[in-house]
Amino acid sequence: MDCVLDACALIALFNEEEGADIVAELLMQADNGVEPSVRGQLFMSGIQVMEVYYDRIYVKGVEYADTVLESIYAAPITVLDNVSRDIIKDAGRFKTSYSMSLADAFAAATAKSLGIALVTKDSEMKEAEEAGELSILWLK
Numbered sequence: 001m002d003c004v005l006d007a008c009a010l011i012a013l014f015n016e017e018e019g020a021d022i023v024a025e026l027l028m029q030a031d032n033g034v035e036p037s038v039r040g041q042l043f044m045s046g047i048q049v050m051e052v053y054y055d056r057i058y059v060k061g062v063e064y065a066d067t068v069l070e071s072i073y074a075a076p077i078t079v080l081d082n083v084s085r086d087i088i089k090d091a092g093r094f095k096t097s098y099s100m101s102l103a104d105a106f107a108a109a110t111a112k113s114l115g116i117a118l119v120t121k122d123s124e125m126k127e128a129e130e131a132g133e134l135s136i137l138w139l140k
Helices: 007-015 020-032 046-060 062-074 085-097 102-114 123-130
Strands: 003-005 042-045 077-080 117-120 136-138
Touching (some): 003 020, 003 102, 020 117, 046 077, 046 102, 102 123
Parallel strands (some): 003 117
């Protein structure tokens, strides 16, 4: 299954929170799916990677966060460091239409742009899902 990982998905994995097993399974399938039809691609916006990075700084400091950052870039996750004009516009629309943070608006816009599900546990995404704007794989 192709998906965009919200920052909270990786944070759940690192903290062994609810949904960590789903994220671990997605990573395993992306890394070594038995058949190409089983293997899914995972994506993250650079903004979501930054969210994970600063969260890890708060948890254990910069050195640990640097290690986590390297592990993200080594994982089977395509990090989209550049933001297209369409994603900027969609993120702005998500931000003004729904009660979501700026970073979550970029996660939603990235998933919409790619036409794939967003993996999250952020309840602020529910309204966009109910409006048919997003497909979400919920971690809780």
